[in-house]
Amino acid sequence: MAKTTSTDIAYAAILTAVNIILLAVVLPPTGTIQITFLSNTLVFLFLVAFIGYGLGKIGDGTLILAETISLVFIMVHAGGYLLTWTFIRDQVLFSLLIFAVGIAVGSSFFKNIHLDLKLRLSREHIDHRTVLVGGIGIAGFTLLLTYLVSMIGELSTNPLIYALPATRYGLLFSLLNGTILTILLGDELISKPLLTILGSVLVYLSGLSVPLVIAVVRLRRPEYVISKRQEITLGTIIRKLKNSRWIKGRGKLSIGIELGKENNHVVVVGASGTGKSYLCKKIISQLRRYDIPVLVIDVHGEYGSIEEANIITPIGNPINILDDMGKMPEVRAREVADLISTAFRLGNVQRLALMQLISELYMRKTNPTLDDLEELIEEYLTSSKELGSFDKEVLKSLLPYVRSLRPKNKLARWVLPEEILGNKVTVVDLSVVNDMSLIKIYVETLLESVFHTAQLMRRGLFIVIEEVHRFSSKGKKSIIPRLFMEGRKFGIAVVAVTQDPLSVEPAVFTNTKVIISYVIPEASSSSYMARIFSGNDLVKYKKLREVLTSLKQFEALVWIRGDENVYVVKT
Structure with missing residues (x-):
């Protein structure tokens, strides 16, 4: 599978170096007319097998495809100088066979291979001027590098054998690499000469650098694109309600997902111990196979065992609540003041004073911190300055709340939303904090920051929120309903989990694609969910309400928007 961005680039760089x-x-230094099987060829085949085994372990189908192209290029390029075409054909086929065997062994016979072809470019991101200027820069440095290598090569029998762009097949790959890199990096090539030189090296290396060029494409793709509609399997269908009649079901129930193009939100309801967390882990496991980043808001510390999960906590990984999130100062000041006031149940006077303080702070500096806010309050308390009509007692009353929000660990590593969007799974373990007010502020700020960054990066993301009713209850402001209403166009999907559907903001249910309900013993909650499932059909309502109170563990009712059936599924 494709790893995080840094790991992906590292693997590709290693492959390019090995190529x-x-x-x-494969090319003897003396330029002889044949390859010595007992030395060069055996070493070559051993390295090919080793590379195949390593790529099989990684499981990244795109890197495997790129390396296959590089291996063919190496053999064809070398064969053009040393061998007959019949021998080249046989050598290529045998090398690829050894490569495939290595992959098979490393990947448990291709079980773990995932092909990620999310390489599509968006035309609106292409600036033709920067492409032209960047292309000229790369072409110039590549020609210079080719000339220098060919001059050094005059000492050998074939002076152009290592000057790859000067050969027929090398020129083809160099032109392809150069076109891709200038389209992706055109603006940065103009302002960063070092990047132009590095790009020229990749162009010069021609077919040898295909893995690294592909890795750069995946790094710089302008938006998160799923190459085809993926599916998540929820479980086995036991029966389904069709035309108000229960009929026996068969097969698996799956839902399609396509980030950025359709509503992919899911709501999971049910009493404690019915199977909600088990289903969420099952969904996360499938999302990992598709390389879709997942953020988990883990209230009870249940998701720490997920493979390759990056665990963060409010204590060890604080977030700057005063980050402006790209908004106007007065807008963000009001949001932060409302968030803190709601969490700590502050009075209206305290809220207004806090809003004015934060507004002044934004005027003084960009993206201030809570330390800056505390210093500003202390400044007003220790001087004759006045903050409008607010007396010093009001300001003094704000200090304990501001101090409680400050990071306790000075060596803590701040949360970076870019990393969350780049990791496979990020789990926010909230079980280490007992104060629900601090948890609400942390989660709200984190989700706001991730949503803002996702819009800028155009990256898709699934967000699993346990106990969603704690963060998005009726009548209270929260980012979560906004994620349900606006997240689709930015490639964000939410899996909201709750034991208390009656407390959840109604917008969560009205803007979701799939609703999954495990057993609900409580009468009012089961009636509420039955109404959602049945619409205005009274007969269907009665049947569903009866089922909702009698489901077994790991059995759930599933409603999918646009599907006339309601399913009972064993998850």
Whole structure:
């Protein structure tokens, strides 16, 4: 599978370096007319098998495809100088066979291979001027590098054998690499000469650098695109309600997901111990196979065992609540003041004073911190300055709340939303904090920050929120209903989990694609969910309400928007 961005680039760089070694192995330094099987060829095949095994372990189908292209290029390029075309054909086929065997062994016979072809470019991001200027820069440095290598190569029998862009097949790959890099990096190539030089090296390396060029494409793709509609399996269908009649079901129930194009939100309801968390972990496992980033708001510390999960906590990984999130100062000041006031149940006078303080802070500096806010309050308390009509007692009453929000650990690593969007799974373990007011502020700020960053990066994300009623209850402001209403167009999907559907903001249910309900013993809650499932059909309502109170553990009712049936599923 594709790893995080840094790991992906590292693997590709290693492959490119190994390809250079392979070319050196397959081309004897004296330029002889054949490959010595007992030395060069055996070493070459051993390296090919080793590379295949390593890529099989990684499971990244795109890197495997890129390396296959590089191996063919190496053999064809070398064969053009040393061998007959019949021998080249046989050598290529045998090398690819060894490569495939290595992959099979490393991936448990191709079980763990995932092909990620999310390489599509968006035309609106292409600036033709920067492409032209960046292309000229890369072409110039590449020609210079080719000339220098060919001059050094005059000492050998074939002076152009290592000047790859000067050869027929090398020129083809160099042109392809150069076109891709200038389209992706055109604006940065103009302002960063070092990047132009590095890009020229990739162009010069021609077919050897295909893995690294592909990795750069995946790094710089302008938006998160799923190449085809993926599916998540919820469980086995036991029966389904069709035309107000229960009929026996068969097969698996799956839902399609396509981030950025359709509503992918899910709501999971049910009493404690019915299977909600088990289903969420099952969904997360499937999302990982599709390389879709997942953020989990883990209230009870149940998700820490997920493979490759990055665990963060409010204590060890604070977030700057005063980050402006790209909003106007007065707008963000009001949001922060409302958030803190609601969480700590502050009075209206305290809220207004806090809003004015934060507004003044934004005027003084960009993205201030809570330390800056405390200093500003202390400044007003220790001087003759006045904050409008607010007396010093009001300001003094705000200090304990501001101090409680400050990071306790000075060495703590701040949360970076970019990393959350790049990781496979990020779990926010809230069980280490006992104060629900602090938890609400942390979660709200984190979700706001991630949503803001996702809009800028155009990256898709699934957010699993346990106990969603704690963060988005009726009549209270929260980012969560906004995620349900606006998240689709930015590729964000939410899986909201709750034991108390009556307390959840109604917008969560009206803007979701799938509703899954496990057993609900409580009468008012089961009636509420039955009404949602049945619409205005009284017969269907009675049947569903009866089922909702009698489901077994791990059995759930599933409603999918646009599907006339309601399913009972064993998850």
